Amino acid sequence: MEFIKPGRQFDFMSKRRYFIGGSVLLLLLSIFTYFRPGLRLGTDFRGGTEIEVALLQSVSTTEIRAAVEHAGFESPEVIEVTSPGTANRVMIRVLEVNSISEEQKHAVRQHFCLVEEGEAKADPHCASALVPTEIRFSPGGDKISLRYESAPDLAAIQKQIEGIEGITLQSPERGVVLANERDHKVEIHLRSKGDLLLDGLRQELGTDKVPAQALRVEWIGPKAGAQLRDAAIKSVLIAIIFIMAYIAFRFDLRFAPGGIVALVHDVGIALGAMAITQREITISTVAAMLTIVGYSINDTVIVYDRIRENLPRHRGLSFSAIINLSISEMLGRTIITSGVTALSMLAFLWWGTGMIKDFAFALLVGIGVGTYSSIYVAAPLTEWIDKRFFGGSAVQQRRVVSRAKVQKRPDAVV
Structure with a gap:
């Protein structure tokens, strides 16, 4: 299957300024959303008690919230759980946790x-x-x-x-x-806070609407939540640092900054999309971010590898033209890989439930921005670094090496 005919080339680099400007604007907008409306941290990171209840009758979230507050809990969060084959299922979160003074x-x-x-x-x-x-x-x-x-x-x-x-x-x-x-x-x-919460609901709404037992009760203390949050941030940062070292060792020092900026770009925008849609940031979201890091760097490394292969083959082309050629050659492969992965995430997003939907949404955004960043963030930044700090030596070095090889051949014509 070929989406792009062999030999066809696209001039990506001529439009890089517009796309890089759009990326910077989108990343700044994402950072702004971290504060307003803000990241919606789940119970994993902020602590609290969470119960999932299958109500016996339909009850509005406003009534449930009022009943929880009347039962003695502050700032409750009530979320309707919509999934095939279920009805009247709600998730209730409160900040209170079990504790003995x-x-x-x-x-x-x-x-x-x-x-x-x-x-x-x-x-x-x-x-x-x-x-x-x-x-x-x-x-x-x-x-x-x-x-x-x-x-x-x-x-x-x-x-x-x-x-x-x-x-x-x-x-x-x-x-x-x-x-x-x-x-x-x-x-x-x-008796846990979950038990007391369910008892309060039965007392306020009636036993004909609230069952005797919850489907699920989970809690985590605020101290443990803070530790999980710090560990999640460290895991992402450590992954980025090791990836930067790998690229610098695998290719060249001038390639590493572009790959890392692309990773920060992808994770930052994916988190911004989670903040704008007010989806929960949980341990599953952190797993999604690490998956985005791996997926994005894989696509970037493939583009980098083709650029490195084409440098000695096309001695008369500039670095910018070689980048256009390399991305054009890999574009069909990128469309197939990203498209198939995105289709699977769409299935999870459509038919999944709860955290699976949030995980699929984060990955879907990450796949999109990860594919885009390999073309319009990592590659152009590498070309700029080569020109700004290395004097365009990437193409010059390849020309020198190629001429030396030609001169060493016995049948070479000088």
Whole structure:
């Protein structure tokens, strides 16, 4: 299959100023969207609790938001989940996460008679059998782990924990369980923010509209979210640095800046498209950005490789003309590769759900700008760097090398 007839050439470089100007304007616009309307960070990066509920009846997002606020949660986010075969499914996010305050931790230790040395015990009649040797609180604040020297009395432990203000068991049956009989380990499961959120919805909207259980409950603390955000930024930067080193080693130092600027261009515009459409930035989005980096640099390396091959073949052409020739020769391959990949992403964008749609959207934008940047960002910038900092030596060096080869041939005519 050939989209471009062999031998046909396009003058890309004559229009480079217009396209580079458009790229700069688009990149600046993308950077502006990072602040207004701003990147919509998901729960992965900002922390919070997220539940997905399949409602029994149709309820507007305004009613759901009002019910969540009335249940005691601030600034809730309600999103309708539209996918084939599902109805009345919503995703609710709140900034609150499960947590046990230091005061509550101290109260738990006092109720279980395990206090710091020198402090008075809350109950002077604590039986030694009811005093644990260790208390641990989960980072999520939804579980307390206890260890005992002998077989614990679960009913007595449940009675102790029920007297603490702000501590609510998940259920009478599942609240206190023996996790490890040999180690005498007991786990106390507390009600999470997701459970409290669902209870609030059932109370406000009615049990005929809200089911007893959520389809999915996820949470992440703000500290862990900040760590994930920093790690995501570092991963993208490290990938770009290693790619720059690879291009400089694989080709020439003058090729590396063009490839890196093209990568920054592609990732920046893809993030800008996510910000304009207010799609969520999650771990999946970071994976999409890294995929864009890999896809874009692959296309750029192919163009660079053809430019390097054509330099000794066409000694009478300028560097700009060689770039036009090389891109024209690779244009058919680029159209087929990018087109097939884009078609698969369109299928995911049309029939996918949730994060898959966001992932496909980011990749679709990245494929478009990645193909464009190889032609109108990376190659023109390489030509400018060669002219500005190397005195146009790329073509001159190839001419010298080619003449030396001709002179060394025994049958060469001088």
